[in-house]
Amino acid sequence: MRYLTARKRAEGRGAAHHGAEHHWAMTVSSVGLAFLLPVWLYIFGSTLGAPREVVLDTFARPFPAIVTALILVVGMRHFAMGATTMLEDYSKGTTRKVLVIAAGALATVIAATGLFALARIAL
């Protein structure tokens, strides 16, 4: 008699070794980003190329600062998880582990740098 159910035997055997939680996290962050992105593109696009005083004034205001912080946190996590999916498709073994860690590190460094800059401008 087999004590493991069919589901238990199948779980974790896919290419990524885990299941739907990754897909659901991408779905949730994509909905958030769908609302944030058009607003942030307008804020960032209008400010890009402006003199430094205008840039500092813009990102010192609550709304542009908060939208930018949200884009960084939600967007960089969405990027790290999406890049992980790509790397899981095209690489394996130690290379995969190194690349997945590197993609996560890159996303985290970018988010942290952006948040630091925002804090320095807004506070």
Add this chain to the structure above:
Amino acid sequence: MADAKRTPQTINRPLSPHLQIYRPQMTSISSILTRITGNGVIVAVALAVWWLLAAATSDNYFAVANAVVTSWFGDLVFTAALWAIWYHFLAGLRHLYYDQGHGLEIATAEKLGWACIIGSVVLTVITILLVQ
């Protein structure tokens, strides 16, 4: 008994579609574009965050970053990234629609692919005009 010699190694299995002879389809092209655009925009995000850090730091540092982002190179990166993120945005909405079980008929999926490509170009132009 002739089959007895057909070990797994000798069976002539069909190969999966080969990239060189694979006829491009709207569904496959629009799918891979989603991945390329989503991963590619990290270049523009890194550039944008560097520019923001420079603005937070000093006049001199900002002058350098501002010169880069307003150069032809900056224009190229941000214009390409703008199209890429709008494409990824529309393709993402399409994914949410797919996930609800809609739009999966081939004819509909191909129309949605064209909608992503044409829509992303239109949104890119509108955005550039809006933020000028």
